[in-house]
Amino acid sequence: MTQTMTARDRVMRALAGEKVTPVPCFSGVGNVTSAGLDKLGYRFANVHNNAKMMAESAMTTYELFGYECVVMPFDLCLEAEIMGCKMNPYADSSELLYPTIKEKSTPTTEQLRAIARDPELANKGRLPLMREALKIVRAKLGNQVAVGTYVLGPFTLGGQVSELEHLLKNAFKKPDEMLEYLDAMAEVIIRIGGHLMESGYDYISVREMGATTDVLSPRVFKKIIAPALTKVAKGLKGPRILHICGQVGPIIADMAACGYDALSIDSKTSMKAAREAVGPGVVILGNFNPFAVLNTGDAQQAYNAIAQCVREGVNGVHPGCDIWPTAKPENIQAMMRAVRETSAD
Amino acid sequence: MAMDEAKKKELLQKLAQGVTEFDDDMVREAAEEWVASGDDTYDAIFDGLVAGMEEVGRLFSAQEYFVPEMLMAADSLYIGLDIMKPHMIQRYTGVRGTVVIGTVQGDVHDIGKNIVKMMFDVAGFNVFDLGRDVPLEEFLKKQLETNSDIVCLSAMMTTTMMGMPKVIAMIKEKNPNCKILIGGAPITDDVAVKFGADGTARDASNALEEAVKMIVALKNIQKEAMAKAGK
Incomplete structure (x- = not known):
């Protein structure tokens, strides 16, 4: 039975809380590799604004390594652009760089509510491109493989479109204003994420890395961040993953209470402690350090790190962050082999 | 007018506490009082403001404080620093x-x-x-x-x-x-x-x-x- 399932079935079932053997090995965040880009002859800086190039690049990790997903986009600027910010793709840099926001639009709470109600939203920014890219992927791969996408969480998106330092202080000084602001931000995310899911993406990650306990106290997470994350979970349809990197041990139970289908954690959080905190019923994806495992170590170290994730009971083997493109092909192969060989029936 | 030791101690304590508790007014008043005395502000900066920031660092390590608290403490420190730095007699120039x-x-x-x-x-x-x-x-x-x-x-x-x-x-x-x-x-x-x-x-x-x-x-x-x- 398990053998005949497609990669898409395996991922979708795991996200629905079913036991899948071997555990699926996929990501809800960026995973394009230089190996894939080189095969196509594409520069990373050029793939973000071209549906065909984005789609082709996104498929390569599945095609080359059997990685069990296709995820688009690759950068963290999609929503911010829709909200009037300007992206810098570093087109002229010889370095491999992720796009960043070079001009922030700093919307007010009222402006956020207006954006969330914008009847033309589906045609803004790169949303048309995201629909087009999905069509290209489906035309080639059909339903063999799950196609994921992601949005930023309310607080992290706030830091993308306005000054993070201001938000951090306000989370402490003006909690009521912040609750309103994040509530409005949640509405924007629901519109954008909802549109992506309606256009046919299979699952969506909500990335709230700005609210990790390396930055904010568990108390602030519970009081200020969790209500907006809960609103986003309620407002989005389809499998939703809540991804927070860094140390989330002290807030994992609060994350679970936000109502997502799955939680995604990184290597700074102990899988054992996370499982103990939330119990066997919560789907946890994780929790390896992609840079250490896929880029700096050797293939055997990669194999061992992934085997440990499987042994500790992840419901899906998932990186703690975007896979850095220069990941070594032999390490990715070792990761896939470790998942197959060490998942117990 | 130069301050006596008790007054110095009181102001140092206020500068440190003002930073630790992000109380901008407390820092501002203590810093202004120190400058008005005409004393060198070197001690006030290091034994007051920086001592307060060291306590913030300790609270951060102990996970009692997080980034917002640190940013607010930094704002308070800069308020004191801006007032007192022009009056600091620079030593240890080497x-x-x-x-x-x-x-x-x-x-x-x-x-x-x-x-x-x-x-x-x-x-x-x-x-x-x-x-x-x-x-x-x-x-x-x-x-x-x-x-x-x-x-x-x-x-x-x-x-x-x-x-x-x-x-x-x-x-x-x-x-x-x-x-x-x-x-x-x-x-x-x-x-x-x-x-x-x-x-x-x-x-x-x-x-x-x-x-x-x-x-x-x-x-x-x-x-x-x-x-x-x-x-």
Whole structure:
């Protein structure tokens, strides 16, 4: 039975809380590799604004390594652009760089509510491109493989479109204003994420890395961040993953209470402690350090790190962050082999 | 009018507490009172403001304080510093240094970098802040222009730290004596060694601790330099 399932079935079932053997090995965040880009002859800086190039690049990790997903986009600027910010793709840099926001639009709470109600939203920014890219992927791969996408969480998106330092202080000084602001931000995310899911993406990650306990106290997470994350979970349809990197041990139970289908954690959080905190019923994806495992170590170290994730009971083997493109092909192969060989029936 | 010891002690306590509890008014009033007395503000800065910031660092390490609290404490510290620094009689002129600091290209996060910069400001270093998302060649250019003792590079994400080894190689080639300190969430001791940096902090997400360690590293560098100079 398990053998005949497609990669898409395996991922979708795991996200629905079913036991899948071997555990699926996929990501809800960026995973394009230089190996894939080189095969196509594409520069990373050029793939973000071209549906065909984005789609082709996104498929390569599945095609080359059997990685069990296709995820688009690759950068963290999609929503911010829709909200009037300007992206810098570093087109002229010889370095491999992720796009960043070079001009922030700093919307007010009222402006956020207006954006969330914008009847033309589906045609803004790169949303048309995201629909087009999905069509290209489906035309080639059909339903063999799950196609994921992601949005930023309310607080992290706030830091993308306005000054993070201001938000951090306000989370402490003006909690009521912040609750309103994040509530409005949640509405924007629901519109954008909802549109992506309606256009046919299979699952969506909500990335709230700005609210990790390396930055904010568990108390602030519970009081200020969790209500907006809960609103986003309620407002989005389809499998939703809540991804927070860094140390989330002290807030994992609060994350679970936000109502997502799955939680995604990184290597700074102990899988054992996370499982103990939330119990066997919560789907946890994780929790390896992609840079250490896929880029700096050797293939055997990669194999061992992934085997440990499987042994500790992840419901899906998932990186703690975007896979850095220069990941070594032999390490990715070792990761896939470790998942197959060490998942117990 | 010079203050007596009891008054000094009271104001030092207010400066420290004002920083620790981000009470801008408490810091402002104590700093103004100190300046009005005509006394040298050196002690007020180091035994008052910096002592308060050290307590903030301790609370941060103990996970009682988080980044917002640290930012607010930094604001309070700067209020006191702006009032008192013009009245400080500079001493230990031999142990000051010049620092070039910035967040590498591709990274727009500068909170950690700013906290580190604050510590350099307080310690009386001559700081050239290049800001965030800084093209790699700019670090070399500024280092050569200022002949700085130290270059500090910051990156918040794995995906942006890859520019660091390139900057380090560029600078070391032209000026092997320049010390390079790197910091940011993804930086570990292993990464620092691999990149050819002279130092980093173990817990990289802890920006203040990182700053304190950098200061210690700097002091050691200066001690070495002074020892070499036969002082």
